[in-house]
Amino acid sequence: MKKITIDPITRLEGHGKIEIFLNDEGNCERACLQIPELRGFEKFSEGRAAEEMPRITTMICGVCPTAHHMAASKALDDLWKVEPPPAAKKIRELMYNAFQAEDHILHFVFLGGPDFVVGPSAPAAERNVLGVIGKVGLEVGGKVIEMRKRMRNVLRIIGGKPVMPTCGLPGGVSKQISEDERKTIIEAGEYGVDFCQFALTLFDDVVLKNKEYVDLVTGDVYSHKTYYMGMVDENNKVNFYDGKLRVVDPDGKEFAKFKVQDYLEHIREHVEPWTYVKFSYLKKVGWKGFVDGKDSGVFRVAPLARLNASEGMATPLAQQAYEKMFEILGGKPVHSTLAFHWARLVEALYACERVLELAKDPEITSDDIVTLPTETPKEGIGVVEAPRGTLIHHYQTDERGILTKVNLIVATQNNSAAINMSVEKAAKSLIKKGNVPDGILNMIEMAFRAYDPCHACATHSLPGRTPIEVYVYDSAGNLVKKLER
């Protein structure tokens, strides 16, 4: 047996790779981002029974199993043209919001936190989750873990398992909620609301009172004037579980509002020769390359995009937080990518308030939780707002319900053009006359963390993270610098 020490860690494979091409003046001309992608899911699914999809798709993403479970369950509703009873919809939405709250808080504190809480100019060695705990105190770290534990307990109560739920059926859910369970869920919701309010105060104290950080959030480096898409309810308020997809233009004006079943009329996928990642764009505007503005079909999804694409939050405390964010950042829409972190906290508060609302709903313990399908299946489309943006599942089957075609549009694909643009913009702002500062890695990572893109995250191989390598080429195509962690 070989005993090895992996240092530097970059000897491992499975990197994200960024290639930067300089022009004759030594300035950045173009940047291309490549992230490891999983392959062959469509083929893997074809020939299986469609009812398996809510369970199988939980295994294709390391952080969003509940989002896939829910999108798949909704696609099955549509496949069998069956409407779940009201209680089943509420149970699903409750579970989904518990998941969203947990994921958002974990992201904010442990992943965004190093940039926000520790500070963008802190030494790299301190800009990690332990630095965050060092700054906010052990007690707060413990609270995050506690909130996560409670929300995961809600997922376990409803979904059967905390990580990979099994409760979604075509037409409803498999298990009702008992009175005792309702009490536990209410307590979790209350804890979550308190914690999110505390997190927003922390954000006020640590981030908004730090001029350097505010300048970075509102500055130009991470700003893109794009379209935004997100799901809204009948009052145009943010909804993660159900509703129509609404798109606003770079001025914040409604551009489209449609049922997910019509997504192909609105969303198209652009392919580039240098990556397997597809780039979603608005069909009615068209693909004009990696550029922003009203004439470019590039749009963004995920927390900030959802807040931009909506007219508010459906719960009172989150609505206050929403109004405050837009007031401080100069009105809607906000184009700064780093504001995704703030929007994530506003959404986490909404998710916890919604958990509480739904848990207190008299109907939530009803035993009328499934409508049995009677139609012959053919085609079904389901959508949810995953933490990282709009997630669409589209299935076609034969008359027995055996899958013949599967298409998934995942959140990161919707953001992929913008992620590339953010990387390029950071490179353009920092690389001048052939001088490539080491700090560029950091700037790129900050853009990354704001979007939190999916990159083969269902892979569990060690070390459990995806380092980024940056390659810089001069105008003649020679490699002039390689940066890595």
Place this chain on the structure above:
Amino acid sequence: MKTLVLGVGNSILTDDGVGIEIARQLRERKPELEVIETGESGIGLLDIIVGYDKLIIVDSIITEKGKPGELYKLGVEALKPAENLSSSHGVDIATAYEIGQGLGYDMPEHVSIYAVEIEDNTTFGEKCTGEVEGRIPFIAEQIIKEERL
């Protein structure tokens, strides 16, 4: 000593599932062992590993020059990131372990990590690739010997 064997991986991503397969073999050969198969990573592992004295993790790895099926033994410190998180949306095992310690959890005192060199963890499939698959029984045996299970 309370010992936990943790098989980590995704059983529908070809070789990524090797840790799970090996854990299953260990359970078969040593039924008295406490063995958990998991698709959890990072912070999620804290829910599982707290309260044990000894933790044996079996996972996969891809190194630059490794040959599929080779087995490595690592300590948790070998997986510590050189600097910060490098934009992954999960924290790694080493960081999760450190967080657990920092928060005063009852973390396992002894941690051995076994990593199997693999070929493919990005294609969907329920079976490991040939070289890796063929080595699973031998690797399980090696771990039993090394850990005196």
